[in-house]
Amino acid sequence: MIPIDETATAPAHSHALAGGAPADLPLRANAPRLALRQSVALQLFVAVGLSVATAAVHTGLAPWLGASRALPLTLAFLATCALAAAAWRRRQPAFLEIGPDFLAAYARDGACVATGRLAGASQWSAWLLALVVEQGARRTTLLVAADAVAPGTFRTLAVRARSAAGR
Numbered sequence: 316m317i318p319i320d321e322t323a324t325a326p327a328h329s330h331a332l333a334g335g336a337p338a339d340l341p342l343r344a345n346a347p348r349l350a351l352r353q354s355v356a357l358q359l360f361v362a363v364g365l366s367v368a369t370a371a372v373h374t375g376l377a378p379w380l381g382a383s384r385a386l387p388l389t390l391a392f393l394a395t396c397a398l399a400a401a402a403w404r405r406r407q408p409a410f411l412e413i414g415p416d417f418l419a420a421y422a423r424d425g426a427c428v429a430t431g432r433l434a435g436a437s438q439w440s441a442w443l444l445a446l447v448v449e450q451g452a453r454r455t456t457l458l459v460a461a462d463a464v465a466p467g468t469f470r471t472l473a474v475r476a477r478s479a480a481g482r
Contacts, residue, residue, distance in 0.1 A: 350409065351410065355462055368396065369389060369392060407422070414479070418433040420448070429455040429457055430448070431450030431451075433446060436477045441461055443460055446459065
């Protein structure tokens with residue numbers, strides 16, 4: 316069970332606050348709301364991957380087009396990937412609710428990122444937890460990094476997710 320002091324409660328008013336959740340998010344009975352932070356590790360991995368991919372595109376185009384003529388295409392690739400990374404960052408969950416038969420994830424603005432039955436959970440060491448949420452024929456994978464939750468909560472979340480996924 317996640318300790319009560321490590322869960323987030325909805326504020327009293329209905330609009331989104333910086334770092335808070337909108338009050339109109341449905342809180343289910345016996346389902347604590349777990350607050351998540353932006354993961355520095357995941358952001359760093361995305362930035363490093365973007366840098367490597369951009370360098371690879373430039374290295375691949377430069378022999379055919381020349382270094383100066385390959386630069387606009389490389390910058391266009393970088394801009395496209397940066398926009399995709401920014402969109403991915405906005406869609407990351409800020410709050411999770413895990414119940415005995417469901418998982419709900421909400422963004423900071425209150426948008427529901429994923430809701431449904433927890434179909435699977437995979438933990439990679441003490442660093443990353445992948446949660447597969449299934450709603451009908453649609454599946455969504457959520458990544459929760461260890462640095463996104465309060466210290467000591469990651470293991471509890473992983474155990475709870477694995478037990479919910481096994482049902």
